[in-house]
Amino acid sequence: MDAIVFGAAGFIGRSLVAELLGRGQKVGAAVRKDTLTPWLEGRGVDTSGLTLVQADVTRPLDHVPAARDVYNTAARFAFGLGVQEARAVNVQGALSVVDWAATLPELRRLVHVSGYRVSGAQADYARLGAYEASKVEADHAVRARAAELKVPLSIANPSTVIGPGQYLGLASLVENLWNGRLTALPGGADTFLPVVTSDFFAAFLAEIPAEPEGEAYWVLDDSTPNLPGLIAAVAGHLGMGAPRRHIPAGLLRRLPRRLTGADPETLSFLSSDRYPTASARALADRVGLRWPPVTDALRTWADDLVASRFGRDTPRITPYGFRERTWVAGEPYRPAYVLLHGLPMNADVWAPLAGHLRAPLLAPDLPGLGRSAPGERPTHEWLARLMEPVRTRPVMVAHSVACLPALRFAIEHPDRIDRLVLIAPPFLQAPGPRLHRSFLAAPLMRRMTAARLAGALGLPDGPEVGSAAADLRRPGVARRVAAAARTAHAGRPVARALLERVRVPVEIIVGSADPLVGELGHLVTEVAGTGHYPQLTHPAAVAGRLLPAGGV
Known part of the structure; x- marks a missing residue:
């Protein structure tokens, strides 16, 4: 094999395997179980050049096939580990890889992934x-063992590696920001937490074996x-305010964790130290690697964090991301459908329907609702701005309170x-104990679990309801949902008048348990056995009305 990667199923390892395979190399992936493929x-x-090798660096490696280049990306990365647990992988496992590499007759290079805070530090576990501390100990131990066994070694010391799937360390600060719990920044104005993207780091690692040995x-x-500045850039992208106050690291160490919410192990990273990056920059220049713009990388990472609910969920509709403080999922330029959600949901409510449409769609979270920041203009003007880049003539589908801006x-x-x-347009239904009348109390909504919200809406407790419940706990969202419900109720006469002025074809879809009142001069479809959310409970039936004649 050209290369073997230990820890190949991990966050760094899998990106490296993808990079090496993309370069046409034959790659061995040492994994404990196959989550990599x-x-x-x-x-x-393309995995045609991939060989899976069942291996664990804490166990003998004598069965592992030989390779020209050896990468050790295996590590136990978590805070709150026991000393023995951390040392087993990070120290003893790393030394096992060195010992095994020493037996390879055609070894070109062993590349060990260490950490950017290891230089000159002592392994002070307390x-x-x-x-x-285990990464510091491993750095010293790997260097010494490689020198003793004459193993050609290079070391990569990455800072926080960001990208899809990274939910530790700096990600916890972004999560606290997102949930309104980051009232002050840890450290001082000069605190430096550098980052590097997983794609760039993988490409960098792939170049190291061809360089002279012995470099770190x-x-x-x-x-x-x-x-x-980092938090301000992320906050601006998310449409949130960034905290301006600071809590010095020394004070954080003295305060109880229950008050600060800060893991004690993260506090040593709150430093103004700078690092010797000249050799890394020189290598990148020689091979033509371009560092991605850091602010763009942070924004993309923030999109992935929000989409996955910080590692707790799977994005419902892809692609996704913030665009001018609006959360947008799907195809923003050439959609066949534009889908506008009602209360108290977000764009995820359309995921079941999307599977039946099988066509490009654009599904935003409305301003101030779901994951979007509050808008600075009326919702129909926001919608016009959202539609400016669209180059198709899509079908516009609006649910409940979104019907009014769609009409405008x-x-x-x-x-x-x-x-x-228009799905379940409330201005054509009798006022009653439905969502826009019963969910006017923001404190009640903020306390809603997914199960309680599902019960209140008359829906099964599914992932789309869970997504909505998570958003309602964010600062300000429940209050804005309540305000939107009141506005929609007050705007019923206006909406009815606007409906008479529309000159494009209009179709109305309602559930049989949520019927219209009176006769209309528009095509009305009633979906049997459902209520206010037919697109969620009966997506196939709704899709049948949206698709062109004969379907797709």
């Missing part, structure tokens, strides 16, 4: 905690803003949409 195939990586590379982006858009821009579909 589905990950690679899900990203369109002060640093088990994870960081600090792989991090020197242009990473200091922590206040259809009247003002009749040439921009093919037809308008």
Whole structure:
């Protein structure tokens, strides 16, 4: 094999395997269980050059096949580890890889992935905690053992590696920001937490074996803003305010964790130290590797964190991301359908329907609702701005309170949409104990679990309801849901009048348990056995009305 990667199913290892395979190499992936192949195939990586090797660095490696280049990305990365647990992988496992590499007759290089805080540090387990101390100990031990056994060694010292699937360390700060719990920044104005993207780091690792041995590379982006600027960049992208106050690291160490919410092991990273990156930058320049713009990388990572609910969920509709403080899922330029959700849901409510439409769609979270930041203009003007880049004439589908801005858009821009579909338009239904009347108390909504919300809505407790419940706990969202419900109820006469002015084809879809009141001059479809959310409970039936004649 050209290369073997230990820890190949981990966050760094899998990106490295993908990079090496993309370069046409024959790659061995040392894994304990195969979670790697589905990950690679899900990203369109050609796995014809991949050989899976069942291996654990804490056990004998004598059965592992030989390779020219050896990468050790295996590590136990977590805070709160026991000393023995951390040392078993990070120290003894790393030494086992060195010992095994020493037996390879055609070894070109062993590349060991260490950490950017290891230089000159001592393995003080009491002060640093088990994870960081074990990485420091391993750095010294691997260097010494490789020298003793004459193993050609290079070391990569990455900073925080960001990218899809990274939910530790800096990610916890972003999560606290997102949930309104980051009231002050840890450390000072000069605190430096540098980052590097997983794709760039994987490409960098792939170049190391061809370079002279014995070098240690600090792989991090020197242009990473200091922590206040970093958080401000992420907050601006998410449509949130960034905290301006600071809590010095020394004070955080003295305060109880139950008050600060800070893991003691993370506090040693709150430093203004800078790092010797010259050799890494020189290598990148020689091979033509370009460092991705750090602010863009942070924004992309923030999108992935929010989409996955910080590692707790799977994105319902892809692609996804923030665009001008609006959360947008799907195809933003050439959609066949534009889907606008009602209360108290978000764009995830359309995921079951999307599976039946099998066509490109655009599904945003409405301003101030779901994951979107509050808008600075009326919702119908926001919708017009959202539609500016669209190059198709899509079907616009609006549910419940979204029907009013959809009507305004259809009247003002009749040439921009093919037809308008209104699902459960509340202004055509009798006022009663449905969502826009019963969910007016923000404190009640903020306390809603997914199960309680599902019960209140008359829906099964599924992932779409769980997604909505998670958003309701975010600062301000429940209050804005309640305000939107009151506005929609007050705007019933306006909406009825607007419906008479629409000149594009209009179809109305309702559930049999949530019927319309009175006669209308528009095509009405009633979905049997459902209520206010037919697109969620009966997506096939709704899709049958949205698809062109004969379906797809």
